[in-house]
Amino acid sequence: VFQLSVPLNFLGSVYRELRQSLLDMETLFNLQKVNVAVKEPKDVKPLLLTGGEIRFENVKFGYRPDRPILKNLSFTIPAGKKVAIVGPSGCGKSTILRLLFRSYDVQEGRILIDGQDIRDVSLESLRKAIGVVPQDTPLFNNTIEHNIKYGNMEASAEEVRAAAKKAHIHQSIQQFPDGYDTMVGERGMMISGGEKQRLAVSRLILKDPPLLFFDEATSALDTYTEQNLLAHINSILKEKSRTSVFVAHRLRTIYDSDLIIVLQSGEVAESGTHEKLIDRAGVYSELWSAQETSLDSSSDETNYSGEG
Ligand code: ATP
Secondary structure, eight states: OOOOOOOHHHHHHHHHHHHHHHHTGGGOSOGGGOOTTOOOOTTOBOOOOSSOOEEEEEEEEOSBTTBOSEEEEEEEEOTTOEEEEEOSTTSSHHHHHHHHTTSSOOSEEEEEETTEEGGGBOHHHHHHHEEEEOSSOOOOSSBHHHHHHTTOTTOOHHHHHHHHHHTTOHHHHHHSTTGGGOBBSTTSBOOOHHHHHHHHHHHHHHHOOSEEEEESTTTTSOHHHHHHHHHHHHHHHHHHTOEEEEEOSOGGGTTTOSEEEEEETTEEEEEEOHHHHHHHTSHHHHHHHHHHHHHHHOOTTSOOOSOO
16 A cells, blocks of 8 residues: 655655756666665764765675674775776776765775764765766766766866866767767667777766776776776876775786775775785785786787777
8 A cells, every 4th residue: 555645854865865866877887786775974074074084993894794794904005196907807996986976885994084983974975076987887868968978967068078188088979970979878879888888988087086986987998998988097196196996807907006095804905005915925915826827828809999
């Protein structure tokens, strides 16, 4: 039996919640996975960013209480640095980003951004400060222009094009039937995974948030395009000294990070720079050797389709 006497203000908040979810879609790794149960305390303050330091303190989290994914996880991502999180599939790398975005709350411990527990600041200010390039970017059933502009609705046509150029997608867009007016999304033109990823990057460039998360953000690109795009992202990060977190499988894409955090069984197994971790001859060094060996023996790395 339907409950028809739902108070109107409740519906209003559901509507706002929904609208918010749609607005944040770019950053939702998967709409289904989002738990709208995270609560905001009354009279929340906005997040005050000073440098963008991120700190996990004894964080425990599992999607189900009986199956913890992160156990007593502690690490610090220094302000303005490029940090990579690596580790076996399923160890909780994406989960860390979801917790930072407050799609879920930690069960124990806390997450601090510039010293503020993220549960004490407004969700709006937190999510505004974060830009994510997810594994799979949801596209709106709208034009390419709109999909990029979503990063910053006030951006001019020139700014959209400049962002697209930086993300190495401008030339491809010009080849589309209606250029920037080409409809994409479920009812529009099909675009490739790599093009989607570059659209997501141009969105991010336009949004220009203080904290940037890349979740396997370039995995659908061929090596050539990926290297180009990463070089560009790196120069933007350096120029603006933004804090950035890269979740990656292929260590080649992150070995130049200021800090590499290696996860294993829900905890930090080791961390340091590439050189330090190689010297340590532990988990990272083993992974690195394994990947380098397989790179040497693969021959499908030469085809490329991207922009130079
Ligand atoms: P990969 O490298 O394969 O992307 P990951 O290290 O990013 O993996 P997560 O996506 O964080 O791993 O997932 C960690 C664990 O949590 C996995 O075992 C996954 O199956 C589980 N998991 C992820 N999302 C959910 C969810 N919404 N509900 C229940 N379990 C989930």
